[in-house]
Amino acid sequence: MNDDEWYERHGLRPADVxxxxxxxxxxxRLGADNDSALIHLGCEQLFLHGDLADVLLIWQAKHSSFDAACSVEWQLLCGAGRGGSRRSLTCGRSARRRRPRFSPTCRLSIPRT
Incomplete structure (x- = not known):
């Protein structure tokens, strides 16, 4: 299914995300063979939904391929608000070490391992 078909079926603000x-x-999972336009639309839908639990999924989708990384803006990570998204991605405990984190300017940086 391409992004046009997905949009026709679900709209921009789907009731069930x-x-x-x-x-x-x-x-x-498709990696470099994924559809970056479909990923962008899905990330916009989750951004508009504004659930803090989706921030990491948007981050993973953004970095699933080069094309997706170029098409998904970092601002889509802030659907739940900058502060909440920043706290969600901040690396503070060893169990969360592999999660990305925001710098004070709300730019993403990968934690060092």
């Missing part, structure tokens, strides 16, 4: 999450997980 679980299919969006599933689609993004599938696109992440």
């Amino acid at each position: 679980e299919p969006v999450r599933s689609m993004l997980r599938e696109q992440i």
Whole structure:
């Protein structure tokens, strides 16, 4: 399914975002063969939904391929607000070490391992 078909089926603000999450997980699994336009649309849908739990999924989708990284803006990570998104991604405990984190200017940086 391409981005036009997805939009026709779900719209920009779907009532149920679980299919969006599933689609993004599938696109992440495809790696370099994924559809960056479909990923961008899915990330916009999750951004508009504004659930803090989706921030890491958007981050993973953004970095699933070069094309997706170029098409998904970092601002889409802040759907739940800059402060909440920043706290969600901040690396503070060893169990969360591999998660990305925001710098004070809300630019993403990968934690060093």
